[in-house]
Amino acid sequence: MVYLQFFGIICLFPLMHGRDSSDIAGPKQVTGFYNGEVTIKCYYSTKPKANKNARKFLCKETAHQKRCDTVISTNKYISQKFEKRASMKDSPDEGFFTVQLGKLQHEDQGSYKCGIGLNNIGLFSTVYLTVTEDSTVPEEADLIFGQLTSTVLIPCIFDRESASSRKYLCKIGPSNCSTVIDSYGNVGEAYKGRIMLHNDQTPAAFSIRLIHLRKEDAGFYACGVGTYGAPGESKEIDLRVSEEVDVPNRQKVLTAAVGGSIVAECHYKRNVTYQQKYWCKWREHGCTQLMTMDGFVKDDYEGRIMMYDNPENGTFTVLMNQLKAEDEGWYWCVTSDENVDHTSTVQVKIKEGQPGLNGSKTVIVPAGNSVNIPCYYPCKYNSYQKYWCKWEASDCKPMASSGEEQDGLSVSCDKEKRVLTLSINQITPEDEGWYWCGVKQADHYGETLAVQVKIGHEAVPQDGMQPEGIPRNRAANLNNQEQEPPTSSHATTQSQQVVSIVLPICAIILLAGAVFLFIKWRKNSDLVSVGSYRTNISLADLDNSQHAGKDNTAVDHAQETDMDSSKDFSRSSKKGSKEDLAYSTFLIHSDGSPQEASDCIRN
Incomplete structure (x- = not known):
């Protein structure tokens, strides 16, 4: 029994100790002035429904990280050390809470945890607080938190005008900062179809919108004006991605032939009221609306695009047909509520081939x-x-x-x-x-x-x-x-008029040809010219002669080839011969009956 209890304690120890989680994110470091104040903003995933109403807390780690003493929580608890100088506000609909600490003292410096749970060993993110008396505070990376498959907006605001300069976002790596998107139209391969750069109303500001977040998008970025590393303005972005999802992640690459069609299924939350649902085509600096659920259709797409909404399933379906080569690219499914746009991306590829349904356009x-x-x-x-x-x-x-x-x-x-x-x-x-x-x-x-x-x-x-x-x-034979x-x-009336004119002319030509052939046949049917004499040898006698057509009748091994001997001719005339069978097969296939069945089976 003692061994079982010991084993249970060992197994539960990791859970009691807690863990950093991707479902909650706080700044890695914050700095405040001595006797000043600092704000710590922590984000959490709203996809687990319990998170909205669960206890949120900020605690300070003690020596050797053996425990974490609560500073403040949403249960209205405040520790004596921070009484009257700590406050907390939770925003469950937007998925973050903020803690403000005032009258900072040197002993406040240290490692903190902002988290969610019934106690301080739940989900958390570690934050280090520095208290300084210097005249300046180092600039921290801006924390941006997004949930898997969702959308984030990255604001980039600077002091001077930058309308004529290159604007960029790049991802910071061990040796360089690789371009994600810039105002010259360059887009990183991994971000094509799901990122846009907007110029804001003020010349010194722009923003980046990244949709359909992936796990690998998490990391540090830099947005700026000019070139990264060169003189110019820039700021660091710390992007965190939660792995919780509540919307299915379907196959998002659709392939169709020229003239064919596609069907895209867009998912959204069923319990949310959306002001707008629409389908747009992505480009580097915007997404052109092609159709909205309230009936707007872009002129070029009239008659060949349709949207069906199904609130019970939480989907709306987009159908497009008469596809052209220029329709290839990335499209966005967008649902917009009061707070934010929820967006997913679909890639359309146009291939060689024929569409399944065919007819007049x-x-x-x-x-x-x-x-x-x-x-x-x-x-x-x-x-x-x-x-x-x-x-x-x-x-x-x-x-x-x-x-x-x-x-x-x-x-x-x-x-x-x-x-x-x-x-x-x-x-x-x-x-x-x-x-x-x-x-x-x-x-x-x-x-x-x-x-x-x-x-x-x-x-x-x-x-x-x-x-x-x-x-x-067989296409030509079956065309009619x-x-x-x-x-x-x-x-139908026009075709009848044409037939009434053409048929009499054809009948006259055929009758004249028949009379001409009959007269010619009568002249040559009874007499055949042999040498310089004429004789009454019947054509039937020539057909029955074994040597008919040979010049050297006495030579059995003459060096010539019979084009059609009577022996071969009689064999080929028998019913059921291979030649007759082949010809019959051709007639059957031309008729269409057996071949139709084989075509369907093959498909």
């Missing part, structure tokens, strides 16, 4: 006519929910279900040809706009295709790609069967 239909707009999908989407919807800045309203009609609009699906068709009956100006074809699975959005419908005089031919699963050598363009009654 623009359709022009005469007023009053009807039109069918096809959307081709690959085999992999057979089990997905498929839809057509009409795009608006704040929503994409679903069209009628398959087999139903809604205000002259209907949707049909041909599963054999893998095409989802939107039909508009007697188009009116109200029907103009953007229509989206898309797929979903378990309430998660997938690929989308945007089609712009306009009223005009001529129908625009389809500019979509071939559906996935159709080999290139499966890749029909959007059709209208106006186009």
Whole structure:
């Protein structure tokens, strides 16, 4: 029993002793004048809910660090040594507390701990207090505290104007200070897509915004004007990063083909009321808003971007389609409340290839006519929910279900040809706009295709790609069967007129050719010229002769090759021969039936 108690004490000793934690951060050193005052500001993670209401404290370590005597705590305790010269304020919503010590004495100098816990062996950060009588106080590094995946703002304020000078932030290493970002457009590789430099209203100030914090971002930085180490103004930044997270960290690199689409899922806290949610494209000196949840859409993105909010899941989803090469880059999901913007980053890469959904990008239909707009999908989407919807800045309203009609609009699906068709009956100006074809699975959005419908005089031919699963050598043969363009009654009338003119001309040419061939055949069918004589040798007799076509009939081993002997000819004419089988296979493949199945299996 004694051994078990001893073992338990050994195991609990590290917990009793406490530990420095990344979830609470205080300055490493502060300096105050003798008989003056000093302020110690300590940050803590607000992601563990208990931290907001837990006890906060400042204690002073005794000799040999055997214990830490409480100076002040949020339980309204103040030690006798600091009575009437210590005060404390907690800001739980912002995640920090401040302790102010006044009338400093030399014996106040020493090592302190600011922390959270029921006693002084909880989570803490060590702070060293220096009391001096010198006329100047050394400048300390500014402490900036951020939580993993969150955002921090680093202010850089100087005494003189710096509008025309280089502004920079660099990370201090053992031998140099590597550039993080500067006003000349340089950005460190590890920070691309998640950092911005802002010029503030006063010429002597600028600020750095760093989003989606990583563990490796913690460390010492320098922000300044000019060049680090050279004459000029600069200040040190001590960036600490808490490792607590309460928002999922999803895959943030999305890849799509030119003309294709992406789906980005942005997470936020469900119990927070946000004034704004928006999607923007990052650049070194700002983030251009492309769409906001209240319906704003940048002109260049009209019809090809959409946002869906899901407060129950704490997510909003961004869909973009008709992607171009210039759409490659970094994007930000931003949720903004009263205190701060919460931001995450998404990288979009554009690759070679074809999008999954294919069809026309623009359709022009005469007023009053009807039109069918096809959307081709690959085999992999057979089990997905498929839809057509009409795009608006704040929503994409679903069209009628398959087999139903809604205000002259209907949707049909041909599963054999893998095409989802939107039909508009007697188009009116109200029907103009953007229509989206898309797929979903378990309430998660997938690929989308945007089609712009306009009223005009001529129908625009389809500019979509071939559906996935159709080999290139069959594309031309299947073009008329499966890749029909959007059709209208106006186009049908024009095609009928063309057919009525062309068919009689073709019939006359064919009849004249047939008469000419028949007359020529009659002249040569009964008589064959041999040498200088004419004789009534039948062509059938020539076909049955073993030596037909040979010049040297008496020589069995003449040096010539029979191009087609009667023996080989009779063998090749048999049913079930290899040549017939190959030809039959070609006909089957040209027909399309068996090949369609193999294409789907291969996909």
